[in-house]
Amino acid sequence: MTAWDQVVELLTSPLMQRALIAAVLVGAAAPVVGTFLVQRRMALMGDGIGHVALTGVALGWLVGSWAGLVPQDALAVPGAVIAAIVGSVVIELVRERGRTSGDLALALMFYGGIAGGVLLIKVAGGTNANLISYLFGSISTVSTTDLWWTLALAAVVLGVGLGLRTALFAVSHDEEFARASGLPVRFLSMLVATIAALTVTIAMRVVGLLLVSALMIVPVAIAQLYARSFGRTMTAASIIGVLVSVVGLTLTYWQDIPPGATIVVLAIVVYGVGASVRPLVRRPSPPRDPHPDMVDDVLLVDDGVVDPPSRTITE
Amino acid sequence: MSEAVPVIEATALGVTIGGQPILTGIHLTVTPGEVLALLGANGSGKSTLVRSLLGVIPTTAGSVRLFGVPLGPSAPWSRIGYVPQRMPAASGVPATALEVVASGFLHGRTLRRPHGHRQSALSALRDVGLAERAHQAVQEMSGGQQQRVLIARALVRRPDLLVLDEPTSGIDIPTQSTFVETVSRLHDAGTTVVVILHELGPFAPLIDRAVVLRHGRVAHDGPAPRARGEHAGEWHDHTHAHSDPEEPPSPFTVEVLP
Numbered sequence: 001m002t003a004w005d006q007v008v009e010l011l012t013s014p015l016m017q018r019a020l021i022a023a024v025l026v027g028a029a030a031p032v033v034g035t036f037l038v039q040r041r042m043a044l045m046g047d048g049i050g051h052v053a054l055t056g057v058a059l060g061w062l063v064g065s066w067a068g069l070v071p072q073d074a075l076a077v078p079g080a081v082i083a084a085i086v087g088s089v090v091i092e093l094v095r096e097r098g099r100t101s102g103d104l105a106l107a108l109m110f111y112g113g114i115a116g117g118v119l120l121i122k123v124a125g126g127t128n129a130n131l132i133s134y135l136f137g138s139i140s141t142v143s144t145t146d147l148w149w150t151l152a153l154a155a156v157v158l159g160v161g162l163g164l165r166t167a168l169f170a171v172s173h174d175e176e177f178a179r180a181s182g183l184p185v186r187f188l189s190m191l192v193a194t195i196a197a198l199t200v201t202i203a204m205r206v207v208g209l210l211l212v213s214a215l216m217i218v219p220v221a222i223a224q225l226y227a228r229s230f231g232r233t234m235t236a237a238s239i240i241g242v243l244v245s246v247v248g249l250t251l252t253y254w255q256d257i258p259p260g261a262t263i264v265v266l267a268i269v270v271y272g273v274g275a276s277v278r279p280l281v282r283r284p285s286p287p288r289d290p291h292p293d294m295v296d297d298v299l300l301v302d303d304g305v306v307d308p309p310s311r312t313i314t315e
Numbered sequence: 316m317s318e319a320v321p322v323i324e325a326t327a328l329g330v331t332i333g334g335q336p337i338l339t340g341i342h343l344t345v346t347p348g349e350v351l352a353l354l355g356a357n358g359s360g361k362s363t364l365v366r367s368l369l370g371v372i373p374t375t376a377g378s379v380r381l382f383g384v385p386l387g388p389s390a391p392w393s394r395i396g397y398v399p400q401r402m403p404a405a406s407g408v409p410a411t412a413l414e415v416v417a418s419g420f421l422h423g424r425t426l427r428r429p430h431g432h433r434q435s436a437l438s439a440l441r442d443v444g445l446a447e448r449a450h451q452a453v454q455e456m457s458g459g460q461q462q463r464v465l466i467a468r469a470l471v472r473r474p475d476l477l478v479l480d481e482p483t484s485g486i487d488i489p490t491q492s493t494f495v496e497t498v499s500r501l502h503d504a505g506t507t508v509v510v511i512l513h514e515l516g517p518f519a520p521l522i523d524r525a526v527v528l529r530h531g532r533v534a535h536d537g538p539a540p541r542a543r544g545e546h547a548g549e550w551h552d553h554t555h556a557h558s559d560p561e562e563p564p565s566p567f568t569v570e571v572l573p
Contacts, residue, residue, distance in 0.1 A: 039408040167426040170418035173410060174403050177468070180369040180478075182392030182423040220408065228452045229411040 010253050018142045019249055019259075025154040026199075026206045026215065027245030031223070031237035032161040033199045034216030035230070036192050039172040045193075046213030048091055048106045049084045049200045051113030054209055056083025057134050058120035065124045072126070076134070077149065080204060084197035087113070092193040096186070137208035137260030139249065146205060153202045157195045168192055169230055206245065207260035215241060218267040225274045226282070244270060320383040322347055322476050322507045323368055329376030330360075330367045330531075337363045338531045341377070347475075350498065350508045350521050352539060355528035361511045362400070362480055364528065369397055369478060381476075392422035396474030400481050402453060402461045409452040412464045416440055419468035439467040443493055459490035466497055477501055479510045483517065491517060515539060 010016050037045050060079020064072045087109060094105040121131055133141075142150075161168070171178045171188040178185050196216075203212045223236035248263030321344045328341040338360045345351055353361045366372045368379055370386050379386040382394060396419075416436040420428045440449050443463040448456070453464055462482070469477060482494040495517045498508050502521060512518060515525075519539070527535035 035408055039406045041406050043407075164426055166418060166428055167421055169410070169414065170421050172406075173415065173418060174399070176366070176371050176399055176403075177397060177418075178421075179371040180366070180395070180397035180399075181419075181421060182370065182388065182390055182395075183421060183426070184388070184424070188426075224407055224409060228409050229450070230408055230414050233408050 006254075010250065015140065015142075016253060018144065018147050019139045020246060022139060022142050022147060022150050023206055023245035023249045023263075024242050025150050026203045027241035027243070028238050029154045029157040029161070030199050030203050030212075030215040031219035031241040032234060033157060033192070033196050034220045035223075035234040035237055036161070036168050036172050037196060037216060038220045038224075039169070039230070040192070042091075042095070043217050044106060044213065045088070045091055045196060046200060046216045048109045048113075049088050049197050050204075050209040050212040051110045051117075052087030053080040053084040053113070053197075053200055053204065054117030054131065054134060055113050055120060056080040057131065057209075058117040058124060058126075059083065061126055061130070062120055062124035065126075072124070073130070077146075077201065077204075080134075080201045081153075081198070083113075084200050085194055088193035088197040089190060092189055096189065133208075134204060135208050135210050136258060137204070137206055137211070139206045139259050140252075142205055150202045150205065153198045157198050157202075160191060160195050164188070164191070165231075165234070173230075207263055211260050211264045214264040214267065215245070218264070218271055219244070222267070222271045222274050225271075225278050240267070240270065320347075321345060321380070322382060323509070324380040324383075325368060325377065326379075327377035328364075328367065328374055328379060330363055330372065331375040332363075332372070336531060338367065341531075341533055343368075343526065343533070343536075345476075345507060345509060347507055348502075348505050349523045350502050350510070352515065352518065352522045352525040353509065353511045353528065354513075354515075354525055354540070355534075357513075359528040360531040361528055363531075365478055365480055365509065365511060369395065388423065390423070393425070393472055394475040395422075396469030396472060396477045398462075398465050398469045398477070398479045398482060400484070401458070402465060405454040409454055411450050412440060412445060412453055412456070412467075413437065413449045415453055415464050416467045416471055419471040422472060436467075436471055439471040440464070442470070443467045443497070444489070457487070458485070459487035462486050462490050463493055466494065470497070470501075474506065476507045476509070479508070481511050481513060484513055494518075495521070 011020075034043075034046070037043055056079040057073075057076045058079075060075035060077070061073050063079070064075040067075075069075065091106060091109065117131060118128060121128065167183065167188055168191070170181075170183060171185055172192070175185060178188075199216060200209070200212050203215050207215050219237040219240040220233065222240050223233045227233040227236050244267045245263050248266045249259050251257065251266075252259040252262055323343060323345040325341055325343040328338060328343070329336065330338040341364060343364075353364065355361045363372065367374045368381075368386075370379075370390075374386075381390045384390045402415075413433070413436055416439055417428055417432055419439075420432050420436075437446065437449055440446050443466050445460060445463055445467065448460065453461055456464070466482075477498070479494070479498070483491050498510065498518065498521055502508060508521075510518060515522060522539045524537065525535065525539040526533055527540060
């Protein structure tokens, strides 16, 4: 079989088609949110939300089994969406108050989320094995319904993230100035938190809850090695996200390796290569006077604009 | 603009942070077109006052009206430009001077930039002498250049009220003169200016009125207080720091002169 035949076979497999569409959507949307999170110094927020979403998955499962739904996990994704949004809003409130250490609050959510999920899944009559596909992703089993959910949520995330890009940038870059401009700072912060939560739940299928944050953050880390503006960082991160997701997924078509982990390892390898070759690729700026407009004399800050002709100092 | 409507009107303003009263019973009225200096020692509440007037921090007592409208979502935010003391510490994501300035177009419920924003932002950067650095990341700039980006961000929406927080502390001389020139030009055009200063310095000729804060209260409101003794020399530049906040530094000792 020629390489071309293999590609045709890959693209004509309905399972693979669905998986590829999901990978493209998630790969494009996750780094857009990630750019705002890195700018807000909340790179680990995605992890916190991901852990909390596991409790949501188990809660959805529990409600599903009480209601006698078939399959039992029909409500797992809605449960994850709700838990993720609640979790992200709580994290944002803790950050805003600034009283408790945000760090500590995040840690409590990490542990509480995982422990709650494991506990509730047992109560719901499931086993830890049922959680594995949520923890590590199951892109190879994406159904048409899943795909529609992913499409809708990715559209919301991209619509908000790109449509309100300047406003979200303003709030993330300088919150004090945003407040002094009368911007709805709290609403916009909550919006970032909410689209982060939605991203976690759609990326859950592709890379799993434990690795969800990697898809948001690592492409941004790669992009900011080379980009010099916010807009370019976001665009480049989104393109990198799509590329690593598609390439990683395609590799798993021929090799029996887990797709989520493959995508994340691939992204980290790209970061490593990017960081290593940066000094070689980026042209060094020629040495120049950083302040050609400065006077040469050493003047202290308060010396005034001109040299005083005389000083009249009286004791 | 009606002369009858004050630009800023604070009535019995009080701010408490963490149980500590920072400001108490502040009455402040700023009329259109004036240049007001806010003076006071470190910790006297100058920055807190400005930040509470602009809604950055919540007030615990009293009321604030901006251009006659109570502080809130419906205040005329497009008419107000604020220059904070410094740019926030850099995060991992770079941002160009142009992107930072363009964020100044957003105010109140206006969450998108207007048409032609790029040209206006570039022209604001040209006004502060940074035209050729528009596409440079602000993280790579010096403190003085960052300050100039912040002025451009405040001016890009053509405010009727400009508020500056200690524009002359710890910055290079070209930037200081940029600030003074900017304030002078805006003043001539009828803009109201509120500026926090540690000392009048190069701003002295522009100041119409000074408000001195001491321990969170207004200690003086009127003509700029004149420095005493050796500080009164025409070219004396007050550069030394004061270690004891309990004793107000002598240049700010109020002597309302006839």
